[in-house]
Amino acid sequence: MPYLSIEKSQIYYEVHGEGAPVVLLHGVGGNHASWFYQIEAWSQRFRMIALDARGFGNSTDAEGKGRSAFTSDLEALLNHLGLDRVAIVAQSMGGGTAVDFTCKHPERVTALVLADTLVWLDPTEEMAEPFKKVQEATATLSQSERVLGSTFRTAEPALSELYLRIASFNQYTFKTLVGTQQRYRPVEVAQSGVPTCFVVGNEDVLFPPELMRKAWESVPGAEWVQLPRAGHSAYFEAPVVFNNEVGAWLDGRVARE
Numbered sequence: 001m002p003y004l005s006i007e008k009s010q011i012y013y014e015v016h017g018e019g020a021p022v023v024l025l026h027g028v029g030g031n032h033a034s035w036f037y038q039i040e041a042w043s044q045r046f047r048m049i050a051l052d053a054r055g056f057g058n059s060t061d062a063e064g065k066g067r068s069a070f071t072s073d074l075e076a077l078l079n080h081l082g083l084d085r086v087a088i089v090a091q092s093m094g095g096g097t098a099v100d101f102t103c104k105h106p107e108r109v110t111a112l113v114l115a116d117t118l119v120w121l122d123p124t125e126e127m128a129e130p131f132k133k134v135q136e137a138t139a140t141l142s143q144s145e146r147v148l149g150s151t152f153r154t155a156e157p158a159l160s161e162l163y164l165r166i167a168s169f170n171q172y173t174f175k176t177l178v179g180t181q182q183r184y185r186p187v188e189v190a191q192s193g194v195p196t197c198f199v200v201g202n203e204d205v206l207f208p209p210e211l212m213r214k215a216w217e218s219v220p221g222a223e224w225v226q227l228p229r230a231g232h233s234a235y236f237e238a239p240v241v242f243n244n245e246v247g248a249w250l251d252g253r254v255a256r257e
Helices: 032-042 066-081 094-104 125-138 143-147 150-155 157-167 186-191 209-217 239-254
Strands: 003-006 009-016 020-025 046-051 086-091 109-115 196-201 223-227
Touching: 003 066, 009 032, 009 066, 020 032, 020 066, 020 094, 020 239, 032 046, 032 157, 032 239, 046 066, 066 094, 086 094, 086 239, 094 109, 094 186, 109 239, 125 209, 143 157, 150 157, 196 209, 196 239, 209 223, 223 239
Parallel strands: 020 046, 020 086, 086 109, 109 196, 196 223
Antiparallel strands: 003 009, 009 046
């Protein structure tokens, strides 16, 4: 299994397929294994790089840096693989790394997909209060209720359990994750000049469509994809629609890289 050594930590990654490189950045409830639908669907036309953030999946975090090192770890991995420019598909927690890296190194990002994530957001005054209300309303939900939509939980109880079991291999949870990352206003994402696509499940309770849309509206030219009958983990809950919609958008932006 491929690992990149950074100080005393080991960062696990996988590479699948050939073509323009696409990096997959998972959420706090996932790891590299969460992306099996996307790897199967896209590896025929993209070079898929799935990595475990330090403290997740097969990656270790000997220094206890947590999210404080996520962006530098990504940069180190891209340098290790000799990749100058990549597309990034990020869900939830992964959006913090994706936006931080994109705003700091826009010349290295061909396209940015932000799926069910406002982790990266430094909310404007207009968004701060509704954002706070959502956080308060979801504070007592079970992990299943947080990360999966009600339609999926009812229709797919076995896959819902699988999703939770994938997370059991992680050192960190959303309650124990350490470290900090810089946050950004949507205008800063726009100023990066990187083509951006916002994706949200219409049953996402953590970053509901109305909040995601407010961020999207502040990034002129960005794409908007809303998936029905899917929650916070739309890429897992509605993989066929997600792969078709996002895959087509990526085709139009990275195929010539």
